[in-house]
Amino acid sequence: GNSVTQMEGPVTLSEEAFLTINCTYTATGYPSLFWYVQYPGEGLQLLLKATKADDKGSNKGFEATYRKETTSFHLEKGSVQVSDSAVYFCALRRGAQKLVFGQGTRLTINP
Amino acid sequence: DGGITQSPKYLFRKEGQNVTLSCEQNLNHDAMYWYRQDPGQGLRLIYYSQIVNDFQKGDIAEGYSVSREKKESFPLTVTSAQKNPTAFYLCASSIDVWDSLYGNTIYFGEGSWLTVV
Numbered sequence: 001g002n003s004v005t006q007m008e009g010p011v012t013l014s015e016e017a018f019l020t021i022n023c024t025y026t027a028t029g030y031p032s033l034f035w036y037v038q039y040p041g042e043g044l045q046l047l048l049k050a051t052k053a054d055d056k057g058s059n060k061g062f063e064a065t066y067r068k069e070t071t072s073f074h075l076e077k078g079s080v081q082v083s084d085s086a087v088y089f090c091a092l093r094r095g096a097q098k099l100v101f102g103q104g105t106r107l108t109i110n111p
Numbered sequence: 112d113g114g115i116t117q118s119p120k121y122l123f124r125k126e127g128q129n130v131t132l133s134c135e136q137n138l139n140h141d142a143m144y145w146y147r148q149d150p151g152q153g154l155r156l157i158y159y160s161q162i163v164n165d166f167q168k169g170d171i172a173e174g175y176s177v178s179r180e181k182k183e184s185f186p187l188t189v190t191s192a193q194k195n196p197t198a199f200y201l202c203a204s205s206i207d208v209w210d211s212l213y214g215n216t217i218y219f220g221e222g223s224w225l226t227v228v
Contacts, residue, residue: 034216043117043201044219089153098169099217101153
């Protein structure tokens with residue numbers, strides 16, 4: 001079946017550090033891939049997405065590239081801010097099937 | 112502004128009681144979903160609906176019920192049969208349940224915290 005594996009958290013970084021949150025997936029065919037962000041006490045917000053191999057999704061300084069050969073969709077940001085502290089979820093969706101989430105990675109940025 | 116509205120934000124329930132969580136969307140989306148999130152964990156699908164008067168069980172439907180009488184509304188009832196209902200509940204919607212070549216995005220509400228006391 002389809003599944004998503006994220007790097008385990010929590011991840012703690014200093015402000016302006018480089019961020020990578022790893023995400024790999026298992027799926028048949030060509031799923032669409034998503035990163036969602038959840039701020040404390042809130043729902044999920046779509047951060048970025050990619051729908052086919054080699055696509056790069058980007059938003060708010062975050063980027064992720066759909067790598068079919070390595071079945072990965074790692075999230076990166078060159079310089080994180082305190083306001084980026086949140087839980088990040090990688091997810092995939094294939095056809096009419098449900099959205100499958102990873103377990104989430106909690107990110108804390110210290111000033 | 113278009114979006115998904117969930118209410119109440121916080122709800123306390125006594126054991127043995129049923130409670131209903133409201134979800135309303137004005138995005139003109141056909142598909143709606145309910146997810147459950149437990150602390151430190153990912154999301155699990157409870158129910159989803161592709162169209163009015165239709166809904167399907169997700170992975171953890173036991174102890175829950177839904178209705179879809181209007182396109183805009185998809186209320187979730189947490190029944191007394193749900194053994195461990197304390198969780199964060201998220202409602203979501205999308206244009207339709209099918210993924211398109213353009214990545215059919217699912218949008219989420221702000222969530223409702225349910226605590227059993």
